[in-house]
Amino acid sequence: MDLKKENRLLHARLRELTQKAQENQETLGRFHARELELLGAETLPELLSCMTEGLKTSFEIESLHLMLHDPNHEIRHLLYKNGLDEKAFPLLEFVDDMVTVNPRFQRLRSPWLGSFLSPEYDLLFSDPAGIESIAILPMVRHNRLIGSINLGSSEQSRFSRQLATDFLARLATICSVCLENTVNREHILISGLTDPLTELHNRRYLDRRLDEELARAGRYRQPLSCLFIDADHFKQINDTYGHQAGDIVLRELANRIRSQLRASDIATRFGGEEFALLLPQTCLNEALMLAERIRMEVNSQPIPLDNGSTLQLSVSIGVSETLPLSSKSQQKADGQRLLANADQALYTAKANGRNRIEYHQTDKALPDEINSSER
Ligand SMILES: Nc1nc2c(ncn2[C@@H]2O[C@H](COP(=O)(O)OP(=O)(O)OP(=O)(O)O)[C@@H](O)[C@H]2O)c(=O)[nH]1
Known part of the structure; x- marks a missing residue:
């Protein structure tokens, strides 16, 4: 080559x-x-x-x-x-x-x-x-x-x-x-961010999600509702059946709440025997319907305890709604007001006899179907 x-x-x-x-x-x-x-x-x-x-x-x-x-x-x-x-x-x-x-x-x-x-x-x-x-x-x-x-x-x-x-x-x-x-x-x-007893989210998670959901609701001009749910006379349950039985009841209550929710709803244990739910894209009337379903679900069947006995539980529920503004500076205040209003409505439900639902909004009457069924 x-x-x-x-x-x-x-x-x-x-x-x-x-x-x-x-x-x-x-x-x-x-x-x-x-x-x-x-x-x-x-x-x-x-x-x-x-x-x-x-x-x-x-x-x-x-x-x-x-x-x-x-x-x-x-x-x-x-x-x-x-x-x-x-x-x-x-x-x-x-x-x-x-x-x-x-x-x-x-x-x-x-x-x-x-x-x-x-x-x-x-x-x-x-x-x-x-x-x-x-x-x-x-x-x-x-x-x-x-x-x-x-x-x-x-x-x-x-x-x-x-x-x-x-x-x-x-x-x-x-x-x-x-x-x-x-x-x-x-x-x-x-x-x-999870409550170990009920496996629902905890209050810290709620705080975090509240900001996000308010921002989203503000951006898309959608309502955001809140439910505060509190077991009635829970201290009596602990006193009568013991703390462990009280825990079983709380777990069962959490399950019954969970069974009524959509995937997008946010369920948290707010503390003690109190639960707070955030309901994105949900107006007050829809939130009231959900509250009624939960009230009925809890009250319709007694809860079985470990010792073979059962107990009848009821809950009181406070409902509030907000249509947040998109302004970021308003959001914190909107969120705090949403929770405070649901809490206030819960207080009213307790004061009005328990096993019932009240909502925050003074100029609207409760729809007929709410609190009307047998208790
Ligand atoms: N077993 C159990 N009890 C709890 C837990 N957290 C809070 N509690 C109890 O829940 C009870 C709440 O009692 P109160 O706040 O007096 O309210 P209540 O007896 O439910 O009465 P009303 O809310 O007015 O109907 C207290 O006895 C707490 O000790 C828990 O994780 N497990």
Whole structure:
């Protein structure tokens, strides 16, 4: 081969290598940005979306299926608390037992790359059609498999046994640590905003949501209503049946309240035997109807106690409504007034004989159906 031709070939090879190096650099940059996004995710939904759609985009791949080992439905519950369910993440599947999905998971602790074999690997993807090669990235924490990121490509050569896997192992480790941290963080957050006895939200949560809901109601010019619910003669229940029986009654009361609510309603234990509800997009009349349903639900069936006896409980309810202005400076005062008015109405309900509903708004008469049924 003459020198000129050899030179041309060498130049072409050099161009090819430079281009490849440039592509690799770009890929690394893309993944570096994605890793920062994973590490910066502040909520579980944010993280899951980054681990599914985000990674699928970074890999420029046809199939990605994230499997999370969730035998006690812990992660699913955290998602529900965020107002979402698994349907919000089509690329995510919660699995009660990884080994039944594929026996390989029994020992798999580092990435596995190779050809896609059907039906052996079918369950690793929601739609395995057209997949030729796969990479299975096990997610491991404390030597326990907590999930798996399954990548599927239509190219036979995309994932082969010869490829180095350290970069994929690193990515899976980052995902695992981020998932563990986010789950722990959400648990702490929820426990700080949840009442442990009734599992309703607590007063701190109400304060936080009140600001948000007032801002939303102001922006969209929608009414926001509030219910204060208080168990009648609760001290007597404690005195007669004991504090533990009192706790059972409070839990049952919370369940009966919860059973009447819409997903968007916010139920909190305000303190002691008092509960406060925030009802977005709900006018006074609708709030009164809900109050009546709750009053009836509590009073219609006696509550069974541990010792086999039952007791009849009733509640008094105060209702208020606000049509907040969008001005931010007004919002704090609107919120305080909304709560104070419901509290005042509750006081009136107690004074008027208990097991009844009163509302704040002096120029309106109670609708006929409220407090009219048998008590
Ligand atoms: N078992 C139990 N009792 C609680 C809890 N928190 C508050 N209480 C009790 O709830 C009772 C509230 O009593 P009061 O405020 O006098 O009101 P009441 O007896 O319900 O009377 P009215 O509200 O006027 O109908 C008190 O005896 C508190 O000790 C709790 O978490 N568990």
